[in-house]
Amino acid sequence: MxxxxxxxxxxxxSRILTASPNRIYTLSHFTEMFGAAKSTVSEDLSILADTFAQFDLGRLTTVAGAAGGVIYRAIPSRAKAIATLEALSEKLSQPGRLLPGDFLYTNDITCDSDLCELMGEILACRYYDKAPDFVLTMETKGIPVAMMTARMxxxxxxxxxRDSKAYEGSAVKINYISGDTGTLRGMHDLMKEFDVEVIGTGVVIATAEPRKKRVDGVTALMVLSQVNREEGSAVVKPSDWVYEIN
Amino acid sequence: MxxxxxxxxxxxxSRILTASPNRIYTLSHFTEMFGAAKSTVSEDLSILADTFAQFDLGRLTTVAGAAGGVIYRAIPSRAKAIATLEALSEKLSQPGRLLPGDFLYTNDITCDSDLCELMGEILACRYYDKAPDFVLTMETKGIPVAMMTARMxxxxxxxxxRDSKAYEGSAVKINYISGDTGTLRGMHDLMKEFDVEVIGTGVVIATAEPRKKRVDGVTALMVLSQVNREEGSAVVKPSDWVYEIN
Structure with missing residues (x-):
């Protein structure tokens, strides 16, 4: 060669690390791949880290020790997260989106894998330090964003x-009260059946009221504060915490 | 700067192009971003194309003309596609996977976003030349792979x-016969309601029999050829076309 x-x-x-976010790659992985010295690869990684930082393309972190190496995380800057969610909020606040029953039409957002990836990148930021074992979602609407969060x-x-299927194998089934927070409550209850500790609950849009949710500690990307039935719109804004991302 | x-x-x-597969980026996008000359960026792209080819990281193609630029496609080499699907097939052929009703347990595969991405990369190869407008899937199991295919x-x-929901807005509803190919047939019928031309049908696993499917031209990543109920296993293999990928 x-x-x-x-x-x-x-x-x-750059291609390899960013395609597998939040995974430790050892230096040897790259020294073997390229037939290069450790010091050379270290220097490569340092250039890469600086470049990603400069162009807001995520973070490269070096992990010291025997199991050490380098991890890429697709963490956006505060400015990028705010810009992303403000643009999304504006889109979601457009007249005509409000459906009967005060539901907000969001299918054009959740069917866009780029947008889902951006939302996943932002939502994942809240959970890196807690190192969850998996992401749980309830079918169907939330799957794309949940999938991208899990990927990050x-x-x-x-x-x-909602129903067990023969091709899913054995299942634990619970009953819960339907509706937004009822579904969340049900998912928490389901996790209790498996003795799983829930380290956080993330949603794309939460309603501003009631402030006290049926599930504590819900992290929403955006908040829906009021509806205007006449023009079929709602006021959607990025959540407060987004303005404090580090 | x-x-x-x-x-x-x-x-x-490298990071920017590979994060947005199958999208044309103009040269000006990068000349403006870096304050560099067109010839310089052209040379960058040529190095990038060679490197991706050398390390089997996808393909960079230059598009000439006024609307020209560069496109990244996550096209795996034949060897990588075969290796990926042979490893997956081996996993799916393990004893104990066969559920009552001869269903194959695949949840551990479809919940893995890396595997779904690889499957999406391979499946997408079949459709680049046909330039589809969207990918349609039926909830729930197939969403992760379909999402990754759409992303590619x-x-x-x-x-x-399966049912319309108030928060989805207006819906067109059809009736269809349940079951693997019945569902596919139903999806084709649904597209007819919208005068949509179906340019292809991709699935993760097809059964070897019946050879004549209810829907023509089904592209499967893998084929399930026989079941062994005693050891609860099935014989799963990559589809023939995978061995002829260019």
Whole structure:
């Protein structure tokens, strides 16, 4: 194999790390791949970390120790997270989105994998330090965002279903009261059946009222504060915490 | 801004292009971003294309003309596609996977976003030349793979639901015969209601029999050929076309 140049190594390492967020790659992975010295790869990673920081493309962190290496996390800057959610909020506040029953039409958002990826990137920020084992979602609407959040955290996505299916194998079934927070409550109850500790609850949009939710500690990307039935719209805004992302 | 070095440009361009597969980026996008000349960025892209080819990281294609630029597609080599699907097939052929009713347990596969991404990369290869407008899937199991396929093709994901929901807005509802191919037939019928031309049908696993499916031209990643009820297993293999990927 010809000697691989730094240019080429950087292009390849960038692709490999960003395709597998929140996973430790050892230095040896890359020294073997490129036939390069550890010091050379270290320097590559340092250039990569600086470049990602400069262009707001996520964070590269070095992990010291025997199991050490490098981790890429698709953490957006505060400015990028705010810009993303303000644009989304504006779109969701457009007249005509409000459906009968005061539901907000969001299908065009959740069917867009780029938007779902951005939402997943932002939501995942809240959970890196808690290192969850999996992301649980309830079918169907939330699956794309939940999947992207799970991808960012590098954990499996578990989908709770409304009905058990023969092709799913054995199932634990619970009853719960339908509706937004009822569903969340039901998911928490389901986790109790498995002795699973819930370390956080993330949603795309929460309603501003009632402030005291049936489930504590809900992290919403956006908040819906009031509806205007006449023009079929709602006021949607990024959540307060987004303005304090570090 | 300090002058951006080639190293840094390559690291950033690699991240940007691979995060948005099958999308045309103009050269000006990068010349403006880096304050670099067109010839410089062209050379960057040529290094990137060679590196991706060398390390089997997808393909970079230059599009000529006024609307020209560069497109990244996460197309795996034949060897990578075969290796991916042979490993998956082996996993799916393990004893104990066969559920009552001869269903194969696949939840551990479809909950893994990395595996879903790989499957999406391979499935998308079949549809680049046909340039679909969207990917349609039926809730729930197939959503992760369908989402990743849609992401690779850079098109929206449309999810057909078993029941209409108030928060989905107006709906067209059809009746269909349940079961694997029945569901596919129903999805085709649904598309007819919208005068949509179906340019292809992709599934993760098809059964070897009956050879003549209720829907023509089904592209399966893997084929299930026989079941062994005693050891609760099935024989799963990559589809023939995978061995002929270019």
């Amino acid at each position: 010809d000697r691989i140049k730094r240019n080429e190594r950087l292009a390849a390492i 955290l590098n954990v499996p996505l578990v989908i709770a279903r | 300090d002058r951006i070095k080639r190293n840094e440009r390559l690291a950033a361009i 093709l850079n098109v929206p994901l449309v999810i057909a639901r």
